[in-house]
Amino acid sequence: MAEISGSTLNKPKRSLLPFPISLKTxxxxxxxxxxxxxxxxxxxxFVRATLSSFEISFYDWRLLRPNRPFVGFDNYIDLFNDPIxxxxxxxxxxxxxxxxxxxxxxxxLAAIAVTRPIRxxxxxxxxxxxPQLMSVGAMGLIWNWLLSTQFGVINYLLSFIGIRPINxxxxxxxxxxxxxxxxxxWTFGFPMLIFVAGLQGIPEHLYEAARxxxxxxxxxxxxxxxxxxxxxxxxxxxxxxxxxxxVFGQPYIITGGGGPGRASWTVIIYLYQQAWVAFRMxxxxxxxxxxxxxxxVLTGIQFLVISRRVEY
Amino acid sequence: MSKRTSFFALSLVALMLMSMIVxxxxxxxxxxxxxxxxATPIVADIGSGGTHISFWNGLxxxxxxxxxxxxxxxxxxNPDISVTVEMIAWATLYQKLQTAFVAGTQPDVFLxxxxxxxxYASYGVLxxxxxxxxxxxxxxxxxDLSSTTMSGMMWDGVIYGIPLDNHGxxxxxxxxxxxxxxxxxxxxxxxxxxxxxVDLFQRLTLDVNGNNAQSPDFDPxxxxxxxxxxxxxxxxxxxxxxxxxxxxxxxxxGTTITVNSEAGIAALQQLVDLVYTYHVSPPAxxxxxxxxxxxxxxxxxxxxxxxxxxxxxxxxxxxMAWPNFQFGAQPATWxxxxxxxxxxxxxxxQLDAVQRMIxxxxxxxxxxASSGQVPARLSAQAALDPEVYPSNILLGGTFSAYGxxxxxxxxxxxxxxxxxxGLQEALNGIKPADQALNDAAVLMQEAxxxx
Numbered sequence: 057m058a059e060i061s062g063s064t065l066n067k068p069k070r071s072l073l074p075f076p077i078s079l080k081t082x083x084x085x086x087x088x089x090x091x092x093x094x095x096x097x098x099x100x101x102f103v104r105a106t107l108s109s110f111e112i113s114f115y116d117w118r119l120l121r122p123n124r125p126f127v128g129f130d131n132y133i134d135l136f137n138d139p140i141x142x143x144x145x146x147x148x149x150x151x152x153x154x155x156x157x158x159x160x161x162x163x164x165l166a167a168i169a170v171t172r173p174i175r176x177x178x179x180x181x182x183x184x185x186x187p188q189l190m191s192v193g194a195m196g197l198i199w200n201w202l203l204s205t206q207f208g209v210i211n212y213l214l215s216f217i218g219i220r221p222i223n224x225x226x227x228x229x230x231x232x233x234x235x236x237x238x239x240x241x242w243t244f245g246f247p248m249l250i251f252v253a254g255l256q257g258i259p260e261h262l263y264e265a266a267r268x269x270x271x272x273x274x275x276x277x278x279x280x281x282x283x284x285x286x287x288x289x290x291x292x293x294x295x296x297x298x299x300x301x302x303v304f305g306q307p308y309i310i311t312g313g314g315g316p317g318r319a320s321w322t323v324i325i326y327l328y329q330q331a332w333v334a335f336r337m338x339x340x341x342x343x344x345x346x347x348x349x350x351x352x353v354l355t356g357i358q359f360l361v362i363s364r365r366v367e368y
Numbered sequence: 369m370s371k372r373t374s375f376f377a378l379s380l381v382a383l384m385l386m387s388m389i390v391x392x393x394x395x396x397x398x399x400x401x402x403x404x405x406x407a408t409p410i411v412a413d414i415g416s417g418g419t420h421i422s423f424w425n426g427l428x429x430x431x432x433x434x435x436x437x438x439x440x441x442x443x444x445x446n447p448d449i450s451v452t453v454e455m456i457a458w459a460t461l462y463q464k465l466q467t468a469f470v471a472g473t474q475p476d477v478f479l480x481x482x483x484x485x486x487x488y489a490s491y492g493v494l495x496x497x498x499x500x501x502x503x504x505x506x507x508x509x510x511x512d513l514s515s516t517t518m519s520g521m522m523w524d525g526v527i528y529g530i531p532l533d534n535h536g537x538x539x540x541x542x543x544x545x546x547x548x549x550x551x552x553x554x555x556x557x558x559x560x561x562x563x564x565x566v567d568l569f570q571r572l573t574l575d576v577n578g579n580n581a582q583s584p585d586f587d588p589x590x591x592x593x594x595x596x597x598x599x600x601x602x603x604x605x606x607x608x609x610x611x612x613x614x615x616x617x618x619x620x621x622g623t624t625i626t627v628n629s630e631a632g633i634a635a636l637q638q639l640v641d642l643v644y645t646y647h648v649s650p651p652a653x654x655x656x657x658x659x660x661x662x663x664x665x666x667x668x669x670x671x672x673x674x675x676x677x678x679x680x681x682x683x684x685x686x687x688m689a690w691p692n693f694q695f696g697a698q699p700a701t702w703x704x705x706x707x708x709x710x711x712x713x714x715x716x717x718q719l720d721a722v723q724r725m726i727x728x729x730x731x732x733x734x735x736x737a738s739s740g741q742v743p744a745r746l747s748a749q750a751a752l753d754p755e756v757y758p759s760n761i762l763l764g765g766t767f768s769a770y771g772x773x774x775x776x777x778x779x780x781x782x783x784x785x786x787x788x789x790g791l792q793e794a795l796n797g798i799k800p801a802d803q804a805l806n807d808a809a810v811l812m813q814e815a816x817x818x819x
Contacts, residue, residue, distance in 0.1 A: 119466045120491040140811075205654040206665065220589060226653030228798050316653040317793035317804075332463050334782040334815065 109341045117338035124338070131342035141343070143318060144326040145350070151232050151239075151303055151322065156296040158240035160289065163247030168281075170248070171255050181252070185245035192242075196309030199238040200225075203310070225311050228319035235306050235320060242306075243299075247292045254288030255281070290362045294355055301351055304328065323347050412436050415443025415450035419721045423451055424465065425479035426458035427706075430677045431739035438735055442728045449721045462781065469493050469711070476714045477722040482520030482529060482705040483774035483781075489523035490778045495710040498527045500723065507727055512745045514768050520705050523776070529707035530726050531744035533736060535673045536703025536771060537604050538763040539690040545572055545593065545667040549580070555690050555762060562638055562695040569595030569648035572667035581648055588647035594666050598639050599652040602791040603784050604702035605670055607772060609635035612696030617775045618816075625816060627787060628802070628809040631696075636801040638695045640794050652795035661685065676740030676759050689759035691766050703767040704774060705744060742767060779819045786811045 113131055117124045135141055170181045187195070202210050203224040211221040224234040262280050271279070307313075307320040308328075314321040321329075327347065331340025410428075414436065427435055432455045439451055454475070456464055461480070468474040469491070480488070488494050500506035504527075510518065513531060521529040546553045549571050559565045570581035572595035579586045581595065598605065606627075607617065615631030618624065626632065642649045650660075661669040662682050669675070670693065679687045692701035708726045710719070729736070733743035737757050742764035743749055749764050774780050790808025793799040799807070 120469055120488075120493060122492070203654075204656065205650070206656060206660060206663070223651065223654040226651050226655075226796050228796070311653070315789075315792050316651075316796035317789055317798045319798065329785065333785050334779070335466060336818075 109344055112338050113341035113345050115338045117336075117341070119335050119337055127338070131339045132346070134339065135342050135346060140318060140321070141323075141326060144321045144323050147232060147320060148301055148303065148322040148324075151236055151320075152297055152300045154233060154236035155239045155243075155300045155303075156293055158236060159244045159247050159296055159300075160292055162240055162244040163292065164251050164285075164289075166244060166248040167251030167255055171252055181248075184248055187242050188245035190242065192305030193309060195238065195242045196306060199241075199306075200310045203234055203238075226316050228316055231307075231311060231316065231320045235303075235310060238310065239300065239303070239306055247296065250288055250292055251285065254285050258284045286362065290358070293362065294358050297354055297358060298351060301347075301354065323350075410455055412439075412453045412455075413450065414439045414453060415447070417443065417446065417448040417450045419448055419717045420450045420452065421477065421718050421721045421725065422454070422475040423477050423479075423722075423725075424454045424456060424461060424475040425706075426456060426461045427479070427739075428455050428457055429674065431674065431741065434736065434739035435729075438729055438732060439725070441732075442725055445728070446721075446724060449724065451725065472713075474711045474713065476718045477708060477710050477726070479532065479706050479708055481774070482517075482531065482707045483776070485521060485528050485707065485709070486523045486776050487778045487780065488709065489526065489528045493712055494528045495712045495714065495719075496526050496528065497521075497530055497710065500530060500726075501527060508730060512747050514746065514771075516767075516771055516773060517705055517744055520773055520776070521707065529705075529709050530730060531705040531707050532729065532733070533706050533739075533741035533744050534703050534764060534767045534771070535706065535741045536763065536767050537608060537670065537672050537692050537701050538759070538766065539692060540661065540669045540671055540675050540679055540687050541690050542661070542664070542667050543686045543688055545664075549667075553688060553690075558691055558694070560694050560699075565693050565695060566642070566646055566648070569642065569668065570646060571595070573648045581646060586647075591647065591650075592665065594650055594660065595648040596642055596668050597655065597657040597660065597666055597670065598642055598649045598795050599655050600657040600669070600671055602639070602652060602795055603788050605639060606632075606636060606787070606791055607702050607774075608692055608700045609638055609695045611700035611772050612694055612698055613638075614696060614698070618777070622775075622777065623816070625783075625809045625812045627812070628805040632805055633802045635695065636791065636794055636805055639791075640801050643795060644797060651797065652792055661687075673742055673760060673763050674740045679759075689762050691762065699766070699770045700772050701763075701766050701770060702773070703771040706741070777816060777819060779815050782815045783812050786815060 114126060114128060115124045116127050116130075166184050170177055170184065190198075202208055205211060205221045205223050205226070208221075208224075210224070211219075214222065222230065224230050258281065262284075263276055266276055266280060302324055303322050304324040307322060307325060311320050314325040323343070324347070327340055327343045330336050330343055423439075425432070425435070436453060439453060443449060443451060458481075461478075462484070465474065465478060465480075465488075474493075485494075498504040498506075500508050502509045508530065513521075514534075517531050517534060521527050521531060541553060543553045551568065551571060559568055567582075572593070573581040573586075573591060574593040575581075575587040576590040576592050577585070577587065581588075610617070610627065610632050613631040613635045615629045615635065616626055619626050643651050657666065657669060657671070658675075658678065660666040662685060664685060668690070676689075679685070692699070694700075708729075710722055714722055730745065733745050733748035734751050737743055737748070737752055737760045740760070742760045743752070746768075749761070749768075752761050752764075754761055775783065777783065787808050790799075790804045793807075794801045794804035798804075
């Protein structure tokens with residue numbers, strides 16, 4: 057093995073560039089070089105695709121039809137005048153509110169439960185996270201059967217307390233709560249993990265001090281745990297809204313397309329129907345851009361409301 | 369809460385979570401106790417010849433297995449040709465084909481429904497297949513196809529398709545339930561009026577106490593055996609009832625949606641009344657009709673020719689085919705045609721190989737009958753053995769006699785999707801029949817005007 061002499065180590069590195077360059081500039085260049093592969097990918101597959109969608113939304117653009125006339129804002133005007141779109145928006149908001157509230161609450165309760173020093177703590181954490189690992193197809197199949205009026209386990213169990221079979225997926229008033237319930241079961245594992253991390257970040261001495269002052273468990277939760285979890289709650293609800301607002305698989309698979317009728321049509325099912333059943337790509341692009349804008353507004357509102365009282 | 373209490377509480381929740389998965393799996397497997405057909409490979413490489421062709425279709429059921437077996441025989445007899453078959457669910461196939469045409473990666477040949485001919489023909493992506501028919505100097509006799517089937521192959525006077533089969537609607541009856549109710553299973557005794565069918569359905573609908581739907585003691589909240597179901601593919605049930613009541617899907621010039629005519633509203637009301645007035649059918653949503661029939665909960669299943677192999681697999685359910693219901697003055701039943709189409713870009717050796725494959729399959733359509741479908745060629749229909757193919761012969765005869773097909777427009781899939789939503793709204797009690805149809809007709813007219 058060749059030895060490295062002290063003189064070699066002390067020698068300043070020779071720059072490849074013909075002009076002097078500061079260490080800070082070199083670090084910036086290195087950082088961008090590391091980022092370049094991602095930025096190229098991002099520019100081609102995200103930025104360009106988004107710009108193309110925006111452009112397509114101003115045309116009457118069918119996939120295989122050779123003529124694609126420019127229609128200006130007509131697609132947006134048609135969209136905003138379509139009552140089915142607004143019904144889809146309402147359904148989506150209803151589903152999102154129920155589901156984000158449910159996953160956040162259940163996730164927080166589960167996190168509190170599995171952070172207690174009990175036997176099998178790790179087992180319970182894994183078990184509660186397992187449903188999250190399922191594909192939407194598998195989860196949809198399971199819940200389609202659980203909610204079935206003919207053979208469903210849920211109706212079967214309810215029959216023991218004298219409740220007649222409920223048509224969960226055929227009743228327009230029940231279908232979205234039923235879909236939300238299935239989604240809460242499927243996805244509460246992720247917020248639980250985030251809350252576990254958040255709970256472990258709360259200093260134990262705060263609880264000790266409060267206990268010395270005579271605080272009961274309820275006061276500990278509402279005056280220490282919850283306020284210090286606000287950044288975590290903000291993260292969980294923002295990511296939850298972004299995720300659940302784009303719901304597609306659950307209504308599509310469990311109800312067979314968003315039924316009964318359009319009772320569980322969400323904005324993404326509406327988009328799917330326009331772009332991939334009617335093949336109206338221009339109109340579909342206008343729907344996609346509108347969905348992105350709605351989500352941006354909702355996220356902004358969440359940041360304004362929750363982050364105002366966040367204690368980092 | 370003590371540690372022990374927490375542990376038990378968590379154990380209980382964990383048990384519930386696991387139970388939900390296990391119980392749902394148990395119920396799934398319990399319903400699938402009957403033998404299942406061999407899984408269809410999604411992609412099958414058939415033959416090893418040097419001229420290779422790609423073939424896409426939507427035959428993801430047992431019919432796909434039958435077609436692949438036929439293609440294996442074709443490849444054995446034509447060792448210079450190999451075929452890669454991709455079986456893609458119909459809804460996905462419609463999407464994949466369009467994107468493939470845009471990207472230039474379309475297959476050498478594909479199988480779609482006849483109702484798709486106008487859409488693809490209007491895009492200019494299909495090859496004119498008139499030269500394959502005897503009228504154009506080809507091998508397929510024009511008069512070996514019914515006029516209704518033939519019309520489905522054309523758009524703007526040009527022939528773009530070669531039909532594989534006629535697949536369409538009929539009824540499958542549980543003969544044990546008929547026997548128990550003292551009703552003849554002879555297909556020649558089927559009622560010919562709505563009232564006659566309602567009477568039949570009522571006699572076959574039983575509550576938990578064994579009372580049928582004509583009994584004053586009948587409990588509609590506790591039905592254990594349904595006479596009929598309206599849930600499977602409401603579009604084609606409605607289209608048949610519409611024609612039976614003298615209505616039509618489109619105006620004669622093809623420019624106006626007429627499903628919400630007086631006849632259309634009457635037809636839909638008849639279907640709705642079966643659920644909410646006569647209590648002889650469950651609502652459309654939340655009831656799996658095939659599973660219900662297989663579990664002995666349904667006496668008459670409105671389904672199609674494709675149910676033949678499924679019925680044979682259900683060894684504990686004695687069943688047979690019946691002609692479609694008749695709710696109006698004239699009989700009518702819906703049918704479609706699986707149709708070979710060739711992209712305009714397929715040329716040279718591939719085109720020759722594709723044409724040889726289609727001709728071989730067409731000339732061996734009797735074998736295709738084992739898939740349950742009715743061969744498109746009249747000569748093949750006449751050659752079917754009545755002992756082996758009773759349902760194909762019975763239902764095929766109704767298609768030829770009074771069959772109706774999907775409307776021929778370039779936006780048929782969109783129209784049918786919009787209609788389906790309207791029908792679902794009525795059949796699930798969300799809207800009255802007239803409002804559901806009127807609302808659907810407005811959207812359908814907009815789609816038709818955009819084409």
